[in-house]
Amino acid sequence: MRIGGRSILHVDMDAFYASIEQLDNPEYKGKPVIVGADPKGGKGRGVVAACSYEARKFGVHSALPISRAWKLCPQGVYVRPRMKRYADVSAQIMEVFRRYTELVEPLSIDEAFLDITGSIALFGVPEQIALSIKQEIRERTGLTASVGLAANKFVAKIASDIKKPDGFMVVQEKDVxxxxxxxxxxxxxxxxxxxxxxxxxxxxxxxxxxxxxxxxxxxxxxxxxxxxxxxxxRGHDERAVVPNWEPKSISSETTFDEDTDNRELLLRTILELADHVAERLRNDNYRAGKVTLKLRYSSFSTHTKQHSLDRQIQTGEEIAAVARSLFAQFPLKQKIRLIGVAAGDLHHEGHDPRQLPLFETSSDTKEKLSHTVDEIKEKFGADALRRGSQLL
Ligand SMILES: [Mg+2]
CATH class of the missing domain: 1.10.150.20 (5' to 3' exonuclease, C-terminal subdomain)
Incomplete structure (x- = not known):
């Protein structure tokens, strides 16, 4: 069956974090599982990172304040995220993808685009490849994925979402x-x-x-x-599947149990967050050329300030020093609800940064990349792009 010029898959795991919790804790099966901040009996102040389909029936969704989730679904099973475990499963899934094509573009920990146009001779028609990938993911991880197959990324991504969970949808060009x-x-x-x-x-x-x-x-x-x-x-989307895009930034943020204007606590928190970010930078072999500080006041108004450096940094102390100087520029006219630190302008160690895809691509591609990022943020909340070092 001919799909069109290209065959693009969008593969998206179903309720990823929550499904892993249900897999590892069989007693959670069939129950509303809510992964995220400690609800503290309805007084918790973080957000929902992910939830099971059972929880969605109560109106719970990712990025919802955890206190709101508690109100909607007090009988839910509330668990803290185990990012290490999720990352391990993610690595297994990405490994499955790469058996079928090198053109794998991860969008987040649990979803990716695959261009399988060149894989057909080896692995069979696109539908067969899609089903093989679904099956292999289930065998290796015990989890289900939903897959969309189309001639471009835009249509494939929508298609994967239509029949969730455990869905498979093919959209032929004539039906777009x-x-x-x-x-x-x-x-x-x-x-x-x-x-x-x-x-x-x-x-x-x-x-x-x-x-x-x-x-x-x-x-x-x-x-x-x-x-x-x-x-x-009109269903036209020429964007290529770009493998292994680099993260735009690595960030960490925290919501205080109580709004605060305690300068000492704020400065100490900045250092903790900077340490978190630095650890991730080192793990992934990045140095940062930019630091961003984010503050959310009691009124929920949210502000950021950033500073670009003429050098690249990697330690918690260096990042904290920049973040603290940014903090000094904010008037403390209200108490603070949330504070966050991000490292941007990332350079991979041991490489000429200009050789990295993110930096060598045309501004057009960069724009597309930022579209991707914005889309993820819009769909899942800004939290979705954080890389597991966050304090929930
Ligand atoms: Mg997913």
């Missing part, structure tokens, strides 16, 4: 229009709440409506994003 037509415009890659609102104002609610818009008018109305969205709405 009908497949996208009734989906809300928020499904378009790059449409955040702001753009969604603007498109609603212009009278567009579904992808099909946007596909019928006049292209030049759309670009005039919403700017350069208009061209991108017009193409996506």
């Amino acid at each position: 229009g009908a497949f996208l037509r009734d989906l809300p415009i928020s499904r378009l890659w790059g449409v955040g709440p702001k753009t969604e609102h603007r498109l609603h104002e212009l009278g567009f609610r579904t992808i099909g409506e946007l596909a019928g818009a006049e292209r030049e008018w759309l670009v005039r109305s919403i700017g350069s994003l208009g061209e991108h969205l017009y193409q996506l709405s």
